[in-house]
Amino acid sequence: MLGADPLPGLETVLQIMTEQGDPAALRAVVDRHFAGADSLIVDHIPQVPGVFVSDMDSTMIGQECIDELADFAGIKNQIAAITERAMQGELDFAEALTERVRLLGGLGEDAIQQCLDERIRDMPGASTLVATLKAHGCDTVLVTGGFHQFADPVAERLGFERVVGNRLGVAHGKLTGGLVGDIVDSSVKEAVLRGAVAARDGAASLATGDGANDIPMLVAASYGMAYHAKQKARQAANGAIDRGDLRDVLRLLGIAEGDWVAA
Ligand SMILES: [Mg+2]
Numbered sequence: 001m002l003g004a005d006p007l008p009g010l011e012t013v014l015q016i017m018t019e020q021g022d023p024a025a026l027r028a029v030v031d032r033h034f035a036g037a038d039s040l041i042v043d044h045i046p047q048v049p050g051v052f053v054s055d056m057d058s059t060m061i062g063q064e065c066i067d068e069l070a071d072f073a074g075i076k077n078q079i080a081a082i083t084e085r086a087m088q089g090e091l092d093f094a095e096a097l098t099e100r101v102r103l104l105g106g107l108g109e110d111a112i113q114q115c116l117d118e119r120i121r122d123m124p125g126a127s128t129l130v131a132t133l134k135a136h137g138c139d140t141v142l143v144t145g146g147f148h149q150f151a152d153p154v155a156e157r158l159g160f161e162r163v164v165g166n167r168l169g170v171a172h173g174k175l176t177g178g179l180v181g182d183i184v185d186s187s188v189k190e191a192v193l194r195g196a197v198a199a200r201d202g203a204a205s206l207a208t209g210d211g212a213n214d215i216p217m218l219v220a221a222s223y224g225m226a227y228h229a230k231q232k233a234r235q236a237a238n239g240a241i242d243r244g245d246l247r248d249v250l251r252l253l254g255i256a257e258g259d260w261v262a263a
Pocket residue numbers: 055056057058059209210211
């Protein structure tokens with residue numbers, strides 16, 4: 001059974017409830033008939049989630065931090081090409097990450113702050129999304145295959161309560177070319193989501209992400225929103241935002257604009 005229910009006044013947002021249908025088949029129908037519509041396909045009226053776990057790069061911020069940082073080392077094209085293939089799911093995530101971090105070895109640590117100041121910008125709607133979910137009692141976690149050195153200030157600015165990420169090794173004011181601690185990959189992202197849900201007694205969960213390394217997290221969430229995502233992530237998730245900004249996540253969850261909180 002398919003019920004397509006455009007929310008009042010919004011032509012590009014579709015909340016679709018299916019009782020028996022195959023979500024993947026419905027996704028194909030939606031894409032064929034409502035090309036470009038932002039959509040969520042679920043078997044119930046969406047609830048306000050108790051847990052929100054999000055990717056950072058190209059999801060909560062508009063950039064890939066490692067690509068921007070590489071520009072300060074004069075190797076942005078080389079690094080960005082690897083990042084693109086990793087996010088498309090064409091390379092092993094950990095190997096691709098290790099290789100890119102190795103190439104950054106010797107770069108001055110102060111390039112991180114300069115990169116944050118000059119390059120890194122919040123995704124439109126990010127602060128409203130986080131503030132509104134928190135106001136509705138949601139726990140928030142930023143989980144990134146990127147680096148604490150970027151994610152900690154981004155999380156603080158946007159209001160995330162917890163950060164899980166990788167950490168660039170630094171010694172004597174320069175990047176070592178290595179990482180400190182275990183790598184945060186797709187399985188860790190999924191585990192973070194599942195752990196946060198368990199801590200809230202199985203509450204409904206929301207995940208947002210754009211890359212192949214977000215797929216297990218997106219699939220494990222009650223509402224997995226692929227945000228201007230790579231094709232593999234988009235196909236795996238039950239929600240897709242290709243046109244609007246992060247405020248469309250709130251629209252798809254049925255949280256009325258009057259209940260949004262501006263950060
Ligand atoms: Mg990303």
